[in-house]
Amino acid sequence: MKMFLVLLGCCLSLATAAQQLPVLCYHNITTPGQHQNDLLHIDSRQFELQLKTLADSGYHTILPDEMVALLQQHKPFPARAFMITFDDSHDGHYSIAAPLLQRYHFKGVFFVMTVTVNKPHYLSVAQIKALSENGHAVESHTWDHPRPDGYHDWDKELLLPRQQLEKITGRPVRYIAYPFGAYNDSIIRQVKLAGYKAAFQLNRQPAEGKELYTLRRMLVDGRWSGTQLLRKISRYVTP
Template sequence: MKKLLALWGCCLSLATAAQQLPVLCYHNITTPGQHQNDLLHVDSRQFEQQLKTLADSGYHTILPDEMVALLQQHKPFPARAVMITFDDSHDVHYSIAAPLLQRYHFKGVFFVMTVTLNKPHYLSSANIKALSDEGHTVASHTWDHPRPDGYQDWDKELLLPRRQLEKITGRPVWYIAYPFGAYNDSIIAHVKQAGYKAAFQLNRRPEASNELYTLRRMLVDGRWSGTQLLREISRYVTP
């Protein structure tokens, strides 16, 4: 029996380390015909089709607080759970994406780079406050989206955005997404020191020794139909 329990515990540890939760990453949500759909652009019709397919297939969203709690407790994720995230603070995340999320009873995670606050075509403080009040998660995407070798002022890149967003929302900001999905040991150490509970990257499997600070996301291709998105999710969660 002890051997069976040990084997079960090992399998559970491997399952959580593989992060069996699809975390979708979007950037630009465009109006139809504005831009060709690709890895960084999806028009509103295609985006809605993807959301509708998820909803029709029984998917529901969870947010980082629940995800991190389950990982820390070594518990499985709920069946057909998905996280939907948005990078780079575009104003269309509020004007286009958020209403579509609401239509399908989904909540999202909005990673905000605060250098763009209140600038044309980017999220305003009022937008960010409204997203938070509507039950979405507002999180950090650093101050000005530096490359891995571009972090010159750690307080400016990591602490200042937290303080700005917390002041706007009135809620703690515990999560961050690495610009370009890129990170290294030094960045992870500073993110921990800045008080973040978890950090998200792109595409690579989480590191067993730093799972909460290397949570992976998948870039959603704007050319994918809803059915293809489901196929990609299936591949993504297969160890």
């Protein structure tokens, strides 16, 4: 009974910690007037406003290695720590987002789908390499962003993208973001077999017993002011 309670306590500690770190998710970073701000688009002025509010409020970024290590050790996150992530490999992540991150001394996590590498309006090999060399994390977003029932070739979707990104950056790729934030038990099993240490979904609570492979991210609305963003993430923050 005592051992059961210890194991239960560890599981609860991991689940609680997984819920405390705000992990922000962005998609399209645009120039002003290029697209209306919404759940999938944010222009550079609004994006900088959000970053400035976070920086002025004492927030600082951590990357997945630190997050996962703290979860595994059942240790709390640093006060006002958060993670900022980018999906779908848009070239604005390099040309617009990365310089603004640097301005506010933040590091980001760029989840790259490799089918788009070197294609117009998407990240190039050189840009991916530069992001990694500048201290950002480059991680996997599968090969071509399949829906949960579209993983017909596991090696193509999970293993080969990891290997390709590792070849580009010269660094391990240990993490993956599920396309559409969607997953099931079969996908989790294959993600583990492909060598990933953890995986990120969207908006839902981490699944009990599978916390490291269902880490929660919050989709950021491009219409939110900095103050609204602070209110949204405050529920996750370690005091």
